[in-house]
Amino acid sequence: MSEPREITYAQAVREALRQAMQRDPQVFLLGEDIGVYGGAFGVTDGLLDEFGSERVRDTPLSEAVIAGTAIGAAVTGMRPVAEIQFMDFITLAMEQLVLQAAKMRYMFGGKARVPMVLRTPAGSGTGAAAQHSESLEAWFVHVPGLKVVMPSTPYDAKGLLLAAIADDNPVIFIEHKLLYKTKGFVPEEYYTLPLATSEIKRKGKDLTLIATSVLVARALEAATQLAQEGIEIEIIDPRTLKPLDTAAMIQSVCKTGKALVVHEAPMTGGFGGEIVAQLCASEAFDFLDAPIRRLAGLDVPIPYNRELEKRAVPQVADIVREARALVRGEY
Amino acid sequence: MATQVIMPKFGMAQEDATILRWLKREGDVVEKGDVLLEVQTDKVNMEVESPGSGILRGTLAQEGQVVPVTQVIAYVLEPDEVLPTSDERGTTVVTPTPASPIKSDRRVTPVAQKILAAAGVDPSSVPSASPEQLTRQDAEKFLAQQRMPNDTQSIRATPAARRLAGEKKIDLTLIPGSGPQGRVQARDVVKTPDAPAPKENVLESESLIDEIIPLQGIRRTIANRMQASSQTAPHITFTVKADMTAAYAWRDEMTALAKVEHAPTVSFTALLVKVCAWALMRHRWVNASLHEDGIHLHRAVNIGVAVARTEGLIVPVIHQADRLNLGDITNRLNDLATRAKSNALTPDDVTGGTFTISNLGMFGIDEFTAIINPPESAILAVGRICKCPRVNEQDQIVARPMMKMTLSADHRVMDGAAAALFLRDVVTALEKPTILLW
Numbered sequence: 001m002s003e004p005r006e007i008t009y010a011q012a013v014r015e016a017l018r019q020a021m022q023r024d025p026q027v028f029l030l031g032e033d034i035g036v037y038g039g040a041f042g043v044t045d046g047l048l049d050e051f052g053s054e055r056v057r058d059t060p061l062s063e064a065v066i067a068g069t070a071i072g073a074a075v076t077g078m079r080p081v082a083e084i085q086f087m088d089f090i091t092l093a094m095e096q097l098v099l100q101a102a103k104m105r106y107m108f109g110g111k112a113r114v115p116m117v118l119r120t121p122a123g124s125g126t127g128a129a130a131q132h133s134e135s136l137e138a139w140f141v142h143v144p145g146l147k148v149v150m151p152s153t154p155y156d157a158k159g160l161l162l163a164a165i166a167d168d169n170p171v172i173f174i175e176h177k178l179l180y181k182t183k184g185f186v187p188e189e190y191y192t193l194p195l196a197t198s199e200i201k202r203k204g205k206d207l208t209l210i211a212t213s214v215l216v217a218r219a220l221e222a223a224t225q226l227a228q229e230g231i232e233i234e235i236i237d238p239r240t241l242k243p244l245d246t247a248a249m250i251q252s253v254c255k256t257g258k259a260l261v262v263h264e265a266p267m268t269g270g271f272g273g274e275i276v277a278q279l280c281a282s283e284a285f286d287f288l289d290a291p292i293r294r295l296a297g298l299d300v301p302i303p304y305n306r307e308l309e310k311r312a313v314p315q316v317a318d319i320v321r322e323a324r325a326l327v328r329g330e331y
Numbered sequence: 332m333a334t335q336v337i338m339p340k341f342g343m344a345q346e347d348a349t350i351l352r353w354l355k356r357e358g359d360v361v362e363k364g365d366v367l368l369e370v371q372t373d374k375v376n377m378e379v380e381s382p383g384s385g386i387l388r389g390t391l392a393q394e395g396q397v398v399p400v401t402q403v404i405a406y407v408l409e410p411d412e413v414l415p416t417s418d419e420r421g422t423t424v425v426t427p428t429p430a431s432p433i434k435s436d437r438r439v440t441p442v443a444q445k446i447l448a449a450a451g452v453d454p455s456s457v458p459s460a461s462p463e464q465l466t467r468q469d470a471e472k473f474l475a476q477q478r479m480p481n482d483t484q485s486i487r488a489t490p491a492a493r494r495l496a497g498e499k500k501i502d503l504t505l506i507p508g509s510g511p512q513g514r515v516q517a518r519d520v521v522k523t524p525d526a527p528a529p530k531e532n533v534l535e536s537e538s539l540i541d542e543i544i545p546l547q548g549i550r551r552t553i554a555n556r557m558q559a560s561s562q563t564a565p566h567i568t569f570t571v572k573a574d575m576t577a578a579y580a581w582r583d584e585m586t587a588l589a590k591v592e593h594a595p596t597v598s599f600t601a602l603l604v605k606v607c608a609w610a611l612m613r614h615r616w617v618n619a620s621l622h623e624d625g626i627h628l629h630r631a632v633n634i635g636v637a638v639a640r641t642e643g644l645i646v647p648v649i650h651q652a653d654r655l656n657l658g659d660i661t662n663r664l665n666d667l668a669t670r671a672k673s674n675a676l677t678p679d680d681v682t683g684g685t686f687t688i689s690n691l692g693m694f695g696i697d698e699f700t701a702i703i704n705p706p707e708s709a710i711l712a713v714g715r716i717c718k719c720p721r722v723n724e725q726d727q728i729v730a731r732p733m734m735k736m737t738l739s740a741d742h743r744v745m746d747g748a749a750a751a752l753f754l755r756d757v758v759t760a761l762e763k764p765t766i767l768l769w
Binding site: 257288289290329330 | 489490491492493494509510511514516517518
């Protein structure tokens with residue numbers, strides 16, 4: 001195995017796409033502006049030249065078409081990787097994803113397989129306003145038949161994307177716009193990370209912090225600040241929201257007695273509620289030494305104003321404040 | 332109709348009682364007035380009679396369990412009747428009668444209204460410090476009193492704290508919480524010392540223990556009060572000897588008179604009560620109690636007489652002994668002793684004492700010192716009467732019936748001289764009983 005190099009999250013995703021396409025001729029890409037333009041965030045840059053327009057297909061501006069084409073191709077034996085340019089517009093593909101992709105295997109008595117991946121960048125922080133900043137992961141977690149992956153690092157992004165492409169079920173693969181430029185060590189060769197495995201991103205004893213996507217990075221930064229006050233928080237990234245691996249977080253809460261769940265999507269109806277409920281119903285309950293708290297986006301559309309945009313979702317200072325209060329019993 | 336059997340309130344200050352044993356079992360046919368169970372307050376054992384006739388049902392309270400007064404502990408049902416559901420039972424909480432009459436136009440402050448509404452309590456049943464208005468303080472005080480003393484469910488505590496307290500066998504209600512609104516957190520339990528290790532964990536010493544008597548009811552009361560008294564009251568003790576020759580003659584004379592009067596025989600204990608009552612009237616500092624606001628000198632002389640029983644010592648009180656004659660005292664003593672042995676004392680029989688006499692003479696004890704029974708300030712420990720050599724006024728050694736007495740006094744309340752003067756009067760009255768007529 002070669003030495004891992006430091007590459008960006010976007011490069012890691014591109015490398016995963018390239019390696020999947022190299023290994024399996026059934027894998028192809030489709031989406032808006034992914035070919036000539038290289039993708040709105042440059043993720044598919046260069047792949048058109050490498051694999052040709054048959055396998056890197058620019059589509060019309062119709063998310064329903066993108067999703068429907070991917071589903072149809074998957075059912076006929078291809079392994080499509082579709083891109084929805086902004087997660088916000090997945091709303092236009094909902095019927096295809098929820099009623100077709102998620103149901104097909106079930107309704108055809110197991111005879112149909114839908115081995116497709118739908119990649120899409122979510123989240124705020126780029127000044128793209130309310131219609132280009134959504135975090136809609138909770139919608140898909142709620143649909144039986146879909147898997148939902150939400151990686152927070154370049155290493156996880158590559159390994160999980162390759163696992164998602166190899167999976168025979170429809171997978172919603174949620175990237176984050178702010179993560180694309182973040183760097184991390186990633187092995188050069190092909191590897192997969194099993195779906196439905198969470199990871200402890202930082203060890204600690206005072207508080208279990210469960211975070212997803214870009215909030216993992218903010219939580220790590222908050223943890224560094226809190227460590228200077230002698231507060232050691234343990235950070236767990238579920239990585240796959242569905243199926244959800246709860247073992248590590250339950251074990252961690254049994255140890256720390258306190259839990260804080262952090263995500264960017266609005267609090268109400270957010271995925272954090274599911275994590276809280278699972279923890280409360282587990283053996284961790286008897287170890288809880290404080291109410292489990294959530295820190296999540298405000299129940300507002302993401303504002304265009306940059307300052308308000310920041311205020312609408314949890315930032316490092318918010319995590320520090322909330323975690324400190326929980327640990328000190330000053331909640 | 333289902334008749335409720337509630338935990339009776341035997342005394343004014345009583346908050347709960349321990350279920351000693353059920354004499355009737357679930358499903359037994361009972362008649363009104365049948366004794367259903369025995370309970371133990373911190374003072375006495377009492378019998379609870381059936382309030383109706385029918386079938387005993389819903390006897391949920393276990394033997395050994397502490398139950399707040401007025402809580403339903405069972406039902407007497409008609410043969411075809413079903414047990415009320417727990418919801419219906421939940422509504423049977425009896426609210427205490429307000430201490431002072433409540434004015435119908437009493438103002439209830441908005442915050443008090445809100446607090447009481449949240450607890451589902453009718454403000455008209457809540458006493459207030461002022462007859463004019465019911466404040467937040469009144470509401471909170473009332474609700475705090477409503478809470479059962481050992482009800483850990485109504486305590487604010489985190490699940491982890493509950494689990495740890497369970498593991499350590501610590502009563503959560505005794506742990507001060509450091510969390511928000513006094514919530515008990517794990518760290519509060521961790522820093523509380525463990526309860527004594529359970530039996531199964533001490534295999535070695537287990538073989539040395541024949542039986543463990545739970546410290547409850549009277550035993551716990553005795554333990555707590557004696558420890559508190561011994562630790563807080565600086566005891567000073569004084570021992571004297573009384574020549575009981577005259578007392579003997581006096582008692583013989585009284586016995587002869589009792590026969591004529593068909594009255595009960597007067598005992599030395601009765602004489603001691605009379606003598607102490609007389610002396611206490613002359614030495615008010617001995618008949619006193621130490622309180623926050625100072626030393627209370629009591630108007631009444633209420634003398635407790637310690638009675639030994641297998642279940643534990645009990646001290647029935649002869650109230651206003653200074654106003655009773657020897658015949659009354661004798662009758663009262665006999666009545667209390669009989670009822671003490673049959674567990675039929677009421678809480679009022681055992682409260683209000685201002686001085687205690689503990690006589691172990693019948694056990695052959697020469698002399699001993701006793702621990703003051705708080706909030707009293709003195710206790711007289713009386714030994715046996717035995718013939719001892721005594722030098723009389725003619726310098727002759729003569730055999731005389733002598734009795735040793737030791738007074739334990741609380742030095743915070745009285746000085747040695749005050750105690751000594753009291754004791755001197757006791758001796759004088761025993762040796763020259765005629766002085767009682769003075």
